[in-house]
Amino acid sequence: MKLLIKCFFSLLLLGCQNDISKKNNAKSSEYAELSSNKNETDNILHTIKSMDSLFFDIAYNQCDTLLGRNLISKDFEFYHDKGGPLLNTSDELASEIMIEDLSWIGKQTFRKLVIEEMEVFPLYENENLYGAIETGHHQFFKVVDAKPTELTTNAKFIHLWILENNNWKLKRVFSYDHQSVIKN
Numbered sequence: 001m002k003l004l005i006k007c008f009f010s011l012l013l014l015g016c017q018n019d020i021s022k023k024n025n026a027k028s029s030e031y032a033e034l035s036s037n038k039n040e041t042d043n044i045l046h047t048i049k050s051m052d053s054l055f056f057d058i059a060y061n062q063c064d065t066l067l068g069r070n071l072i073s074k075d076f077e078f079y080h081d082k083g084g085p086l087l088n089t090s091d092e093l094a095s096e097i098m099i100e101d102l103s104w105i106g107k108q109t110f111r112k113l114v115i116e117e118m119e120v121f122p123l124y125e126n127e128n129l130y131g132a133i134e135t136g137h138h139q140f141f142k143v144v145d146a147k148p149t150e151l152t153t154n155a156k157f158i159h160l161w162i163l164e165n166n167n168w169k170l171k172r173v174f175s176y177d178h179q180s181v182i183k184n
Contacts, residue, residue: 040129045120048134048161051168052113056138061106068102069095073162073169081176110141110148131171134159138175154179 051071059068076095078086086094118136122129135158141148160172 041120041122044122044129044132047168048120048132049115049118051161051170052118052134052159055170056111056113059102061110063103063106065099065102068099071168071170072098073164073171075171076173077171078173079175080178082178106143107146108143109152110143112139112141112148114138129163131160131162134161150183151181153181 055071058064072095088094114137121133123131140153142150155178158174162171
């Protein structure tokens with residue numbers, strides 16, 4: 001009988017140890033998955049930050065229409081709280097109008113990202129990355145003699161970046177809460 005009780009407790013203890021081991025393995029697996037997800041999210045953040053820089057620091061601020069054409073989706077739409085929407089018409093694509101605007105806009109206005117305010121949220125479908133939402137604040141400066149001179153406007157934005165044929169494209173822009181900077 002003592003032997004039977006001893007065997008019973010040994011089996012029970014072994015089962016508990018197996019349960020503890022399974023729980024520890026599950027926690028390790030969860031940690032590895034969280035760590036992997038964080039690395040992927042960090043990579044996406046870095047990528048979108050680079051895309052923002054390419055589009056605004058070069059295509060927008062330096063009037064590079066060729067680069068702009070490569071970064072804008074053909075299905076582009078732009079929504080502005082002061083200037084209204086830029087949408088496709090029967091005559092012209094919104095993406096083409098935006099590219100045309102890139103040829104002159106940086107000569108008048110300089111856009112600067114407030115980097116500390118930028119956030120990126122990856123978008124997945126069936127665990128496959130298909131896009132990202134970028135949110136943040138940006139500032140606009142008056143340009144004089146090809147140089148940004150004075151801050152004129154603070155605003156918020158939401159950008160929808162989509163992967164099209166493995167290339168990041170800016171598909172939707174929401175630029176809102178434009179606040180003029182009051183000069184003393």
